[in-house]
Amino acid sequence: TPNIGVLALQGAFEVHARRLSELGARTRLVRKPEDIEGLDGLVIPGGESSTFLKNLERVGFYDVLDTFVRNKPVFGTCAGCILIAREVRNPAQASFGVLDATVERNFYGRQNDSMILNSDTTLPGGPLEMVFIRAPRIAEIGPNVETLASRAGDPVLVRQGRILAATFHPELTQDLRVHQLFLDIVIEEKAKTAP
Numbered sequence: 001t002p003n004i005g006v007l008a009l010q011g012a013f014e015v016h017a018r019r020l021s022e023l024g025a026r027t028r029l030v031r032k033p034e035d036i037e038g039l040d041g042l043v044i045p046g047g048e049s050s051t052f053l054k055n056l057e058r059v060g061f062y063d064v065l066d067t068f069v070r071n072k073p074v075f076g077t078c079a080g081c082i083l084i085a086r087e088v089r090n091p092a093q094a095s096f097g098v099l100d101a102t103v104e105r106n107f108y109g110r111q112n113d114s115m116i117l118n119s120d121t122t123l124p125g126g127p128l129e130m131v132f133i134r135a136p137r138i139a140e141i142g143p144n145v146e147t148l149a150s151r152a153g154d155p156v157l158v159r160q161g162r163i164l165a166a167t168f169h170p171e172l173t174q175d176l177r178v179h180q181l182f183l184d185i186v187i188e189e190k191a192k193t194a195p
């Protein structure tokens with residue numbers, strides 16, 4: 001059984017853990033650097049990316065996560081997507097940079113800052129319900145990044161190998177396909193590195 005951590009410093013971590021448990025994964029809330037030990041994958045949830053960065057500094061956590069996301073499957077949603085992107089704008093801030101993408105924080109103005117959309121996806125099973133909350137926009141992606149769903153022409157669900165990112169909150173719907181995809185990625189990677 002894969003062991004998946006959910007970064008639990010701030011933001012929407014509980015529901016992610018519940019969704020992954022529903023799919024049969026073992027889950028662990030990651031609150032301290034040593035909690036990352038032995039995990040096969042990590043979810044970085046939504047929240048406020050600048051607050052995440054502050055918390056990571058305070059507990060000397062950034063470097064441990066940096067090493068993890070460079071080597072293991074990671075799923076960043078919303079603020080988590082911002083934290084793993086190569087470049088962050090509006091304003092610029094530090095990021096792990098493992099996802100070859102440029103993201104703009106808080107892109108969708110007041111009127112649109114939270115909304116639910118149904119969009120086509122390349123995931124089997126028809127359109128995907130997506131909840132956006134003060135979402136970033138993925139403005140550019142590199143050649144190795146695959147778009148799995150988009151909103152008005154902008155990618156909102158992307159994959160780059162073992163890295164998965166969504167600008168929306170898949171944990172807030174009953175549709176488990178995005179979490180299932182991450183679980184599949186984790187299982188696949190774990191099989192590759194098995195002794």
Ligand code: GLN
Binds near residue numbers: 045049105135136
């Ligand atoms: N606006 C937040 C940020 O810039 C992201 C919002 C979210 O995660 N729902 O970090």
